[in-house]
Amino acid sequence: MNDIITAIILGIVEGLTEFLPVSSTGHLILATELMGYDAQKWAIFNIAIQPGAILAIVVLYWRTFMDVLKGLFSLEAGAIAFTRNLLLAFFPAVILGLTFGDAIELMLENAILVCWSLIIGGFAILVVEKYAKPKESGGIAAMPAKKSAMIGLIQCLAMIPGVSRSGATILGAMAMGVDRKTAAEFSFFLALPTLTGATILQMFKHRSEITTDDLSLIGIGFVVSFIVAIIVVKGFLAVITRYGFAPFAWYRIAAGAAGLIWLTVI
Structure with missing residues (x-):
């Protein structure tokens, strides 16, 4: 398949799945396996296009970010607490990512693991949806x-x-009593430092392997994931407000089961 078409397809997958509770990385790995792409060739691409989806959050919530920046300069308590909470949630990923980076990269090659994670995660979502008692948290x-x-x-x-x-x-926050909207937005904002940091680390680590052609393809995937993510995030909040997370849980279970059948039988 033409590399540009592949870049567009993977960009769509990233934009569709990054902020939904269905695993963008898992879907990119499965797309690579199921459609016959060279997994090693596209591994860095899959990570490098994540900032496209992140930019969608910056654009959609630019007023929030501006208010927080202004608040930090004037030492407003709300802006300081907002930033503190994001940093506290970000640090564990930094520590574990730097400590176990090589082991994590090895797992990215395991499509069977992705399928089981999708299935188990789907049932976990159903459990949290049934038993969690989220309350209005105040933001x-x-x-x-x-x-x-x-x-x-x-x-x-x-x-x-x-x-x-x-x-x-999102589900972790809900299990601790945070309402759906705040939990979703916290996840959106937390993606900025987490995914940006992961992308910079991997791009630096594999800098010698990245060619000019790779950068062109990454640019295409970046733009596509940005456009798709803007559309998806707007619809996502409307869906969870009305239907909760159960539709995503059942999708995960079905996708994981279908992936297992494809990878082990066909």
Whole structure:
């Protein structure tokens, strides 16, 4: 298949799945396996296009970021608490990512692991949806520091491909009583330092392997994932407000089962 078409397809997959609790990394790995792409060739690409989806959050929530920046300069308590909570949730991923980076990269080659993670994660979502008692939390700035740090630890589960970073953080927050909207937005904002840091680390680590052609393809995937993510994020909040996370849970279970059948039988 033409490399440009492949870049567009993977960009669409990234934009569709990055902020949904279905695992963007898992879907990119499965897309690579199921469609016959060279997994090693596209591994760095899959990581490098993540900032495209991140930029969508910056564009959609630019007023929030501007308010926080202005608040930090004027030492407003709300802006300081907002930033503190994001940093506390970000640090566990930094520590584990730097410590176990090589082991994490090896897991990215395991499509079977992705399928099982999708299935198990789907059932986990159904359990949290049934038994969690989320309450109006007053927004990200009002969350206790301890709760933010715990969400950061839960986010680290997403280092296992197929778990879903957004799913882990959103459902972890809900299990601790955070309402759906705040949990989702906290996951969106936490993606900025987490995914940006992961992308910079991997790009630097593999800098000698990246060619000019690779950069062109990454640029295409970046733009495509940005456009698709803007559309998806807007619809995502509307879906979870009305239907909760159960539709995503059943999708994960079905996708994981279908992936297992494809990889082991066909």
